[in-house]
Amino acid sequence: MLNLSKNGCSLWVASSAEGLLKPTAVALGKFDGVHLGHHRVIQPILPAALDRENTQPQEQTYSTVVTFDPHPLEFFSGQPRALLTPLDEKVQQLGSLGVEQLVLLPFDKELSALSPTDFVDKILVQQLQCRRISVGQDFCFGKQRRGTAQDLQLLAGKHHIPVTIVSLQTYTDNTPSPETPISTSLIRHYLESGEIKNASFLLGRPYTLIGTVVAGAKMGRTIGFPTANLQLPPDKFVPRQGVYAVRAAIMGDTPDPTTIHDQLGVMNIGKRPTVNGSNLSVEVHLFDWSGDLYGRKLTVQLVDFLRPEQKFPSLEHLKTQIQLDCNIAREVLRVNADLS
Numbered sequence: 422m423l424n425l426s427k428n429g430c431s432l433w434v435a436s437s438a439e440g441l442l443k444p445t446a447v448a449l450g451k452f453d454g455v456h457l458g459h460h461r462v463i464q465p466i467l468p469a470a471l472d473r474e475n476t477q478p479q480e481q482t483y484s485t486v487v488t489f490d491p492h493p494l495e496f497f498s499g500q501p502r503a504l505l506t507p508l509d510e511k512v513q514q515l516g517s518l519g520v521e522q523l524v525l526l527p528f529d530k531e532l533s534a535l536s537p538t539d540f541v542d543k544i545l546v547q548q549l550q551c552r553r554i555s556v557g558q559d560f561c562f563g564k565q566r567r568g569t570a571q572d573l574q575l576l577a578g579k580h581h582i583p584v585t586i587v588s589l590q591t592y593t594d595n596t597p598s599p600e601t602p603i604s605t606s607l608i609r610h611y612l613e614s615g616e617i618k619n620a621s622f623l624l625g626r627p628y629t630l631i632g633t634v635v636a637g638a639k640m641g642r643t644i645g646f647p648t649a650n651l652q653l654p655p656d657k658f659v660p661r662q663g664v665y666a667v668r669a670a671i672m673g674d675t676p677d678p679t680t681i682h683d684q685l686g687v688m689n690i691g692k693r694p695t696v697n698g699s700n701l702s703v704e705v706h707l708f709d710w711s712g713d714l715y716g717r718k719l720t721v722q723l724v725d726f727l728r729p730e731q732k733f734p735s736l737e738h739l740k741t742q743i744q745l746d747c748n749i750a751r752e753v754l755r756v757n758a759d760l761s
């Protein structure tokens with residue numbers, strides 16, 4: 422059981438039946454990315470929505486997101502799955518929406534074998550004392566994903582628990598294609614192909630990398646572009662390799678508790694072929710900034726993709742290109758700030 426407090430919002434994170442805040446109003450799903458479609462599923466369980474709906478004074482419920490850990494696809498494939506929002510980031514995003522509790526159901530053989538009826542009776546009714554449920558239209562649950570959102574409505578109805586089924590939120594891009602449902606996989610696709618603005622639009626915020634600054638080869642400073650090398654959570658989904666225009670915040674830490682917001686910069690994600698690098702690195706050069714960032718936490722928002730990484734014939738050529746990248750990034754960031 423963890424009680425995490427992030428960004429001034431406190432969110433209770435429970436991974437066992439003890440100590441749950443009950444009774445609950447529950448949104449069920451995987452919620453990787455906490456994107457705009459997810460917001461719509463979560464909205465009906467928030468206190469403000471419940472207050473609006475009830476004319477009579479009601480028993481207080483805790484707005485609770487119930488999800489699975491590990492991700493079911495990871496459990497069934499045995500392969501680690503990269504996530505748009507690893508746990509810390511998910512907690513932060515859910516907290517900022519007003520969710521009070523996150524319950525991580527351990528997704529194991531036992532849970533995956535529960536019938537839809539047992540899932541409702543044992544988990545939602547007995548353990549969570551659920552009073553209201555919200556799910557997306559495509560929600561499936563129970564053994565072999567046999568239970569649908571409509572089954573959930575029937576089964577929960579037997580316990581007089583109302584279920585809101587939220588239709589999939591769609592969006593229209595600039596192509597003549599029909600409306601596309603917003604989904605985690607669509608956002609992953611956009612991030613993989615460097616279509617950062619589309620990804621941000623569907624997330625309702627910029628895609629963000631949060632990491633601790635670690636030492637690199639200490640070569641950046643020798644070419645006039647020191648770069649803070651970020652160590653990301655191992656399960657963080659890394660977007661297309663290449664150069665980006667970014668906004669960053671240097672998170673406060675002891676002994677320096679101040680958070681420095683809105684630093685502009687450029688980021689490179691790649692293997693640095695020019696210097697015969699081998700491992701993937703994520704490194705940020707901040708404009709008009711100097712100081713020591715080792716050990717500090719950086720939050721980096723991707724604003725736009727600029728170009729793929731290249732192997733240059735010399736460090737001098739690389740230096741010239743990075744200067745050009747900085748000029749382009751400044752312009753991209755300026756236009757972007759004007760638009761927002």
Ligand SMILES: Cc1cc2nc3c(=O)[nH]c(=O)nc-3n(C[C@H](O)[C@H](O)[C@H](O)COP(=O)(O)O)c2cc1C
Pocket residue numbers: 637638639640641642646647648649650664687688689692693694695696704705706729730731732733739743746747
């Ligand atoms: C904006 C930017 C663009 C970069 N582009 C490339 C590139 O195209 N090819 C490459 O080999 N390295 C590229 N790099 C990475 C540099 O090789 C790296 O920053 C340099 O080797 C310093 O590494 P260090 O932080 O480990 O000292 C880029 C870095 C930045 C900040």
Ligand SMILES: Nc1ncnc2c1ncn2[C@@H]1O[C@H](COP(=O)(O)OP(=O)(O)O)[C@@H](O)[C@H]1O
Pocket residue numbers: 634635636637638639640641642643646647648649650705706707708709710711712713714715
């Ligand atoms: N403008 C800046 N942007 C990024 N890092 C900076 C900047 N100015 C100073 N630094 C510091 O320099 C370090 C990067 O210098 P660099 O020579 O690239 O070393 P390393 O290879 O260890 O990353 C950063 O981790 C940070 O502590």
